Amino acid sequence: GAVVSQHPSRVICKSGTSVKIECRSLDFQATTMFWYRQFPKQSLMLMATSNEGSKATYEQGVEKDKFLINHASLTLSTLTVTSAHPEDSSFYICSARVLGPSNQPQHFGDGTRLSIL
Amino acid sequence: AQTVTQSQPEMSVQEAETVTLSCTYDTSESDYYLFWYKQPPSRQMILVIRQEAYKQQNATENRFSVNFQKAAKSFSLKISDSQLGDAAMYFCAHFGNEKLTFGTGTRLTIIP
Numbered sequence: 001g002a003v004v005s006q007h008p009s010r011v012i013c014k015s016g017t018s019v020k021i022e023c024r025s026l027d028f029q030a031t032t033m034f035w036y037r038q039f040p041k042q043s044l045m046l047m048a049t050s051n052e053g054s055k056a057t058y059e060q061g062v063e064k065d066k067f068l069i070n071h072a073s074l075t076l077s078t079l080t081v082t083s084a085h086p087e088d089s090s091f092y093i094c095s096a097r098v099l100g101p102s103n104q105p106q107h108f109g110d111g112t113r114l115s116i117l
Numbered sequence: 118a119q120t121v122t123q124s125q126p127e128m129s130v131q132e133a134e135t136v137t138l139s140c141t142y143d144t145s146e147s148d149y150y151l152f153w154y155k156q157p158p159s160r161q162m163i164l165v166i167r168q169e170a171y172k173q174q175n176a177t178e179n180r181f182s183v184n185f186q187k188a189a190k191s192f193s194l195k196i197s198d199s200q201l202g203d204a205a206m207y208f209c210a211h212f213g214n215e216k217l218t219f220g221t222g223t224r225l226t227i228i229p
Binding site: 032034038042043044045046049091093095105106107108110111 | 212215217
C-alpha cells in the first residue's frame with residue numbers, strides 16, 4: 001500500500017526557533033500533499049494544500065509567512081514553522097494523494113508532535 | 118463549503134457486539150467522496166472505508182460497512198463483531214473540490 005513518511009515524529013525546541021517537518025511519499029508520486037494541524041482531542045484542520053512546483057494554497061486564517069510550505073518534488077513536501085512560539089505547539093500531520101481518479105484516498109504520515117518551550 | 122457533523126463524541130460497545138457511528142454532512146459538490154478514518158492512540162490516521170457518492174451500493178470492508186443515504190446526506194459506519202483493536206477515534210470525512218473535511222470525531226471504547 002501507499003506509504004507516507006513524516007519526519008521528525010517529535011520536536012521540542014525553544015521559542016523563536018524555526019522547525020522544518022518533512023513529508024515523503026515513499027512508493028508513489030504525489031502532485032498534491034496536504035498539511036493538517038490537530039489540537040488535543042480535536043479534529044484535523046486543513047492548513048494548506050501543497051502543489052508540486054507551485055505555491056501552496058493556504059486555508060483562511062493560516063499565516064503563510066508563519067507556515068512556509070515547499071513542494072519541490074513529486075515525493076517531498078516540507079512545512080517550516082518559522083519563529084515558533086508556544087501557541088504553535090500542536091500535532092502536525094501531512095497526507096498525500098495517489099495520482100489518479102478522485103476517489104483515491106489520502107494517505108497520512110504518522111504526524112509530528114511539536115512542543116515549543 | 119462543506120461541513121461534516123458527528124453528533125456522538127463518545128460511544129462504547131461490548132466486545133463482539135455491533136455498533137453504529139453516525140455522520141451527516143453538507144456539501145455543494147455534486148461529485149464527492151466520503152471516508153471513515155480511524156485514529157488509535159498512536160495518532161496514525163488509518164483509512165477504514167470509502168464511498169463514492171455516485172454509487173448507490175453501500176461500501177463494505179470485512180467487519181465494516183456503511184449506510185449511505187445520499188438524499189439525507191447521512192453516512193453512518195457499522196462495525197460488526199467489535200474487537201478490542203477497534204478502540205480508537207473515528208473520523209468521518211468528505212472529499213470534494215480537492216479538499217478533505219473532517220468531522221469532530223467519535224471516541225469508540227470496546228468493553229471486554
